[in-house]
Amino acid sequence: MSDLTKLTAAELAASLASGEVSSVEATEAHLERIRAVDGDVHAFLHVNDAAIDVARGIDERRGAGEQLPELAGVPLAIKDVLVTTDMPSTSGSKILEGYMSPYDATVVQKAREAGLVALGKTNMDEFAMGSSTEHSAYGPTRNPWDLDRIPGGSGGGSAAAVAAFEAPLALGSDTGGSIRQPAHVTGTVGVKPTYGAVSRYGSIALASSLDQIGPVARTVLDAGLLHDVIGGHDPHDATSLAHDWPSFAAAAREGATGEVLKGLRVGVVRELTGTGFQASVEESFRASVALLEAHGAEVVEISAPHFEYATAAYYLILPAEASSNLAKFDSVRFGMRVEVPGGTVEDVMSATRDAGFGPEVKRRIILGTYALSAGYYDAYYGSAQKVRTLIQRDFADAFDKVDVIATPSAPTTAFRLGEKLDDPLAMYANDLATIPANLAGVPGISVPSGLASDDGLPVGIQFLAPAYEDARLYRVSAALEALLVDEWGAPLLDRAPVLNGEAR
Amino acid sequence: MAATLMDFDAALEKYEPVIGLEVHVELNTRTKMFSAAGNPANEEFHGAEPNTLIAPVDLGLPGSMPVVNREAVVSSISLGLALGCSIAPSSRFARKNYFYPDLGKNYQISQYDEPIAFEGSVEVELADGTRFDIPIERAHMEEDAGKLTHVGGSAGRIQGASSSLVDYNRAGVPLVEIVTKPIFGAEHRAPELAKAYLGTIRDIARSLGISEARMERGNVRCDANVSLRPRGSETLGTRTETKNVNSMRSVERAVRYEIRRQAAILEQGGTITQETRHWHEDTGETSPGRPKSDADDYRYFPEPDLLPVAPSAELIEELRAKLPEAPAAKRRRLKQEWGFTDLEFQDVANGGLTDAVEQTVAAGATPAAARKWWTGEITRIANADSREPADLVSPAHVAELQQLVDAGTLTDKLARQVLEGVIAGEGSPQEVVDARGLAVVSDDGALIAAIDEALAAQPDVLEKIRGGKVQAAGAIIGAVMKAMKGQADAARVRELILERAQS
Amino acid sequence: MSDITPDLVRHLGVLARIQLSDEEVTSLTGELDAIVASIAQVSEVATSDVPATSHPIPLENVFREDIPGDMLTTDEALRNAPDSDGTRFRVTAILGEEQ
Ligand SMILES: [Mg+2]
């Protein structure tokens, strides 16, 4: 039998549907892979003891002739930002060590209802604050392409799990690029849907007006299949959109034919080229854009004059909202408590939050508290909300002229662990290409565009579309993916180094 | 340590009091403001065990999110309209950030710069009929906090407690906070006006049916701002905010106390500290609240998990059309219809008994009889049990009880026993009369037998009556009533005694 | 230059209920100073004619019907509690001795 972990989710789903493979076999193969490589990669914080039982249940239902959803029996990794009733949910923080949620996040519930088998919870920067997963309280995740390098963040665990064939699919959350930037550095596919397209209920909030849950996969089609499962309106999330979404898997299948590229207007942002980008990243990006053009797309240079303020606005809005969202971690109802002999409850809260939060979390809470404080609100938080309006206008102007915008997903390939840990500003600069989408609420995807000519590490290209036009992203990126895989002769991840002596 | 106080009238001579009132009204929707957990401020869920009316968002559990209760918004709009306010075409929620153990998320979802209702006016009538228009600044929606119980200190006080227990049932109960503008010109009637205003807000909430509006349960709570300024001064003095004065009597006392306390300080050349103060029901004093280091910096920002509330003009007009008669107008009308004196009417109104009396009159009783029952016996029993008079007995039963008295079936004394039976759940007044056999003995034969027996036993009294000393009959009446176990009409007994004595 | 001082950082720590050590105050003061300097540029373009955007996708009037549901049991509510009396969460004294 071929290695089940190498199958895409779509292929695995087909094998499961035909009865060629059982979910127990598929799940066991992935658990075995986790046992083999996760000591090196450290993508998982928790592996689900009950995964095989769940898989057996799916097999039994299928065996009894029940008509199951397409992904039933396919294993799934879940970012630890999502609460689960059967596994601890820590959001990568010590302050929530061992926390057991009495309810499932809506996306987790939907995944379970679709028959996906939860393999475990993946590592992340603490409370999703970071771009390298080095800020996890439980130690960093490593990039399967080079174990000395970061897997991106905050969702480094989900991206690495998928890149290392520990899971065919994973769930992520993207506040400023936490799905797309890890996809970029690990040679995988990550989608940040339109704000409100996927429920945030049960996602441990970082910045409520920016957070969005999305799929992490190895192919565009797989991402679409998972998006179809988790998307849609949720009455538990007031910001959830009541919209009739098309099938994203269908969009990906349609896009793979390449027809979509004929006459497609692709915008390239003048302000997102040149300085700040690694030459080989830009080179890979240009090559992909040229490939699109060669297949009928029209490339249009557009201007987004306010994108240069996006990172600044983001680092005001995010800390402000986070400082409030993270106030609930106070030692009263759940989570860590540090006793202070003779102290008041205020002392206990302050000592607990000092001991329970890592340096990056404290940094952002203090920054956010500052940005919201009396006398500073207008200059900082208030101004950042205005920049948000200007960025939305930039997008509106751009989408008058083009169907999608293309950018490199991030300025550099995976950097070395520790390289930027002591330089918050350098770390924050990683998200400059991904942040505008979060501020404006528009959808974005990162798909592999190749390996960098200088360091041989993966590079991703990002596509952005107007709000509600997520399907367009699937069509366009599936088309590019098909062209590139054709050019490469095999998926990019086939070129990833062997982990732990396993045969490829 | 008791503060020095200045004589109230002397204080008023030198200083003009300016008051401002913030009243929180708990809405009686079935569920909470932002979650589908049962609302303990609704009768359906009242008195639930601790931490049993809890949804994830009420505990601030990781990943939880608020969703606005439509009914709470509708109630808030109705209340805003009843306060004469404009309803904002678009209003939004904001987070008020501060740490306190009764606050599950460590922020309160409230409204800040865009409240749902603003700029209104409420007519308030004092006991003597003087009317004031109280200017309303705003009314906004927000959520209540949980309840703390302090352990290890004296009398459940926070001072000296070693630990506190938190019940989050009340966390998330929908509140409307009504804020007045500074109220000028009340002068020596400021305390009385504060009391009357609180009663009016309670009556409005009750007449709208949007709140149980029970002050003793904390459904309506008041914070009183008081400042003084020297006569002739144009600038406002420094104010204090006395928190949680939760009865009409208390708010009157607290405002009076603060006027006297502040006047004494100003008299001695001191300055008033701007602070929150606590009201102590037992001593009738206020004391400084805990200085909160972060109270001045709530870091408000728009609640990103919730969206603007933009009621349509149609909805607003529909709700406006459904508004009941304003309590002040209704009181004037009823007072005239019922022919009560000022004092009699205040008794009814302050007891929150206007509706009960009105319904009892509608059920056939005279206004005087209805008033007598509700402000008398029923209120006495309710107070003894810390219950609401209206919960004890229905207006229809009170009217029926009075009809039995008027028909001579019951004496007043018997009627009180029947009332007890009705309150105990033994049925309608007639059913209690039948079951307990409490009707007046109207069979003259039985009465005559008892009278003859009593007269025979007390021949000296018989002599006196025959000698024209009619008042001596009292002793015989007493004996007969005793023999009849009270179930006789004393007037009829008297008639019969006089007849028998002459025969 | 921004106005981040050690005293301000300490005050922010009190507001945010984080007991910062002296070393943390020192390092945060420097870091925040640099971060604030780099993000203060937002005010350059945030002129008074630009409206603020608080929600990326504009919606309004999203309500829930007033129907009870979704309640936790007391056990579920207390399951993760650091301390409780079995029905209520327990916290240490709210006021210090001097109060
Ligand atoms: Mg420390």
Ligand SMILES: [Zn+2]
């Ligand atoms: Zn309030």
